Amino acid sequence: xxxxxxxxxxxxxxxxxxVAFNCTYSNSASQSFFWYRQDCRKEPKLLxxxxxxGNEDGRFTAQLNRASQYISLLIRDSKLSDSATxxxxxxLSGAGSYQLTFGKGTKLSVIP
Amino acid sequence: GAGVSQSPSNKVTExxxxxxxxxxxxxxxxxxxWYRQSLGQGLEFLIYFQGNSAxxxxxxxxxxxxxxRTGGSVSTLTIQRTQQEDSAVYLCASSLLGSRGMNTxxxxxxxxxxxxx
Numbered sequence: 619x620x621x622x623x624x625x626x627x628x629x630x631x632x633x634x635x636x637v638a639f640n641c642t643y644s645n646s647a648s649q650s651f652f653w654y655r656q657d658c659r660k661e662p663k664l665l666x667x668x669x670x671x672g673n674e675d676g677r678f679t680a681q682l683n684r685a686s687q688y689i690s691l692l693i694r695d696s697k698l699s700d701s702a703t704x705x706x707x708x709x710l711s712g713a714g715s716y717q718l719t720f721g722k723g724t725k726l727s728v729i730p
Numbered sequence: 731g732a733g734v735s736q737s738p739s740n741k742v743t744e745x746x747x748x749x750x751x752x753x754x755x756x757x758x759x760x761x762x763x764w765y766r767q768s769l770g771q772g773l774e775f776l777i778y779f780q781g782n783s784a785x786x787x788x789x790x791x792x793x794x795x796x797x798x799r800t801g802g803s804v805s806t807l808t809i810q811r812t813q814q815e816d817s818a819v820y821l822c823a824s825s826l827l828g829s830r831g832m833n834t835x836x837x838x839x840x841x842x843x844x845x846x847x
Contacts, residue, residue, distance in 0.1 A: 722772035
């Protein structure tokens with residue numbers, strides 16, 4: 619089983635739609651979680667951290683379910699500018715190592 | 731500058747030559763990561779530094795790849811005897827050691843696009 623798994627998509631949604639992405643992680647000792655966004659031929663950029671209590675930033679809501687070991691990202695009222703690849707990131711610590719493990723990403727295309 | 735800086739931004743090299751890629755992290759960031767990304771693929775972890783030491787080198791694909799970090803700041807990734815399959819974007823990221831010894835979110839440089847011909 620891969621350490622961090624995401625549905626690769628693509629998700630093709632119309633403007634204004636609500637879309638949700640899930641990400642599962644295999645190591646229960648994982649401690650920090652993030653969603654990153656990567657535009658075509660650009661570097662990944664932090665979208666939001668994911669907290670146990672869940673957090674919201676405008677149209678974006680992130681949730682963490684430690685018992686089931688999954689993270690979700692909800693995008694409401696999709697905009698054309700939301701088209702990108704969304705990367706789930708998990709930090710696993712152990713033996714002095716703090717590796718950021720990336721999922722392969724979920725591609726989103728918002729269609730006019 | 732305030733962000734992670736990588737150089738060169740683009741590098742074309744002949745097969746068999748050595749290349750050196752540089753990463754200048756955000757000032758004060760103790761952790762530094764190297765990844766590579768082939769076209770249309772996900773990020774492949776190469777190596778992680780905490781300060782000047784590399785507790786995790788597990789991602790280096792072969793002994794042609796090496797990396798070092800000096801002064802807890804700049805890092806160089808060296809690829810010896812480059813092969814065509816080394817062509818990719820090499821991304822560097824840095825993060826701050828936060829509370830409870832946990833690394834916080836990472837910030838990426840714009841990458842070095844390496845093409846081996």
